[in-house]
Amino acid sequence: VRRMTVPQIRSRKGGEPIVSLTSYHAHTAALVDKYADFILVGDSLGMVMHGMESTVGVPLDLMIMHGKAVVRGTKRALVVVDMPFGTYEESPNMAFRNAATIMKDTQCQAVKLEGGARMAETIRFLVERGIPVMAHIGLTPQSVNTMGGFKVQGRDEEAWKVHIEDAKAVAEAGAFAVVVEGVVEELADRITEAVDIPTIGIGASKNCDGQILVLEDMLGLNPWTPKFVKVYGQLGPMIEEAVKSYADEVKTRAFPGPDQVYK
Numbered sequence: 474v475r476r477m478t479v480p481q482i483r484s485r486k487g488g489e490p491i492v493s494l495t496s497y498h499a500h501t502a503a504l505v506d507k508y509a510d511f512i513l514v515g516d517s518l519g520m521v522m523h524g525m526e527s528t529v530g531v532p533l534d535l536m537i538m539h540g541k542a543v544v545r546g547t548k549r550a551l552v553v554v555d556m557p558f559g560t561y562e563e564s565p566n567m568a569f570r571n572a573a574t575i576m577k578d579t580q581c582q583a584v585k586l587e588g589g590a591r592m593a594e595t596i597r598f599l600v601e602r603g604i605p606v607m608a609h610i611g612l613t614p615q616s617v618n619t620m621g622g623f624k625v626q627g628r629d630e631e632a633w634k635v636h637i638e639d640a641k642a643v644a645e646a647g648a649f650a651v652v653v654e655g656v657v658e659e660l661a662d663r664i665t666e667a668v669d670i671p672t673i674g675i676g677a678s679k680n681c682d683g684q685i686l687v688l689e690d691m692l693g694l695n696p697w698t699p700k701f702v703k704v705y706g707q708l709g710p711m712i713e714e715a716v717k718s719y720a721d722e723v724k725t726r727a728f729p730g731p732d733q734v735y736k
């Protein structure tokens with residue numbers, strides 16, 4: 474099996490919708506690999522896997538560790554690894570050094586970074602030097618502290634121009650796709666129409682060129698479900714039921730049974 478490539482994802486603009494999910498670990502990645510065009514090792518892992526309150530504290534080596542696990546667990550999907558907060562904003566040089574480390578250590582195919590027009594110069598610098606970049610605009614969670622929370626963008630039509638310009642800037646700079654997160658539906662549609670690269674929606678619009686969700690959210694493993702998430706499986710209650718059965722059987726000495734011991 475050949476892995477999906479950056480040009481293949483790029484060519485899906487206006488075509489068959491791009492399927493994508495996050496994954497942070499080898500076993501779930503292998504399941505997602507059967508159906509996803511690309512898998513994102515998102516810095517949301519700080520919150521989902523490590524109990525952090527935002528993604529701001531996620532270190533580079535943690536992204537690399539989870540990135541390696543996902544690349545090892547997959548063979549079909551393109552793997553994109555998030556650049557964490559503080560590893561790319563300062564300068565194109567710094568961004569290149571850290572993006573190259575991510576790609577060399579994990580063997581992923583692309584990196585993602587947050588920001589529109591302000592990151593355009595950096596995106597161009599990376600792409601010209603062999604690092605495919607997925608951009609991320611709209612609600613950018615690494616800016617939670619300046620936003621004062623995770624706030625849906627574009628509720629006020631006055632702000633639309635800025636987001637559309639962000640999309641155009643990252644496309645012009647050479648990003649092969651752009652995640653559009655947490656914006657009102659009509660703004661997402663305007664962004665999708667404004668650029669010639671695929672838009673990947675999350676809390677955006679069905680008319681985006683693709684969709685992404687955090688795997689644990691759509692599996693019902695998150696104790697709190699945001700409005701934009703559809704829960705496709707109730708793994709939380711299933712896990713709790715299994716753990717409860719195990720605890721009961723240990724206490725009653727029903728486990729291990731005859732089949733689980735060596736004679």
Ligand code: KIV
Nearest residue numbers: 495515516517652675
């Ligand atoms: O970190 C993440 O999971 C993401 C997606 C939600 C797009 O950036």
Ligand code: NA
Nearest residue numbers: 515516517555
């Ligand atoms: Na992210």
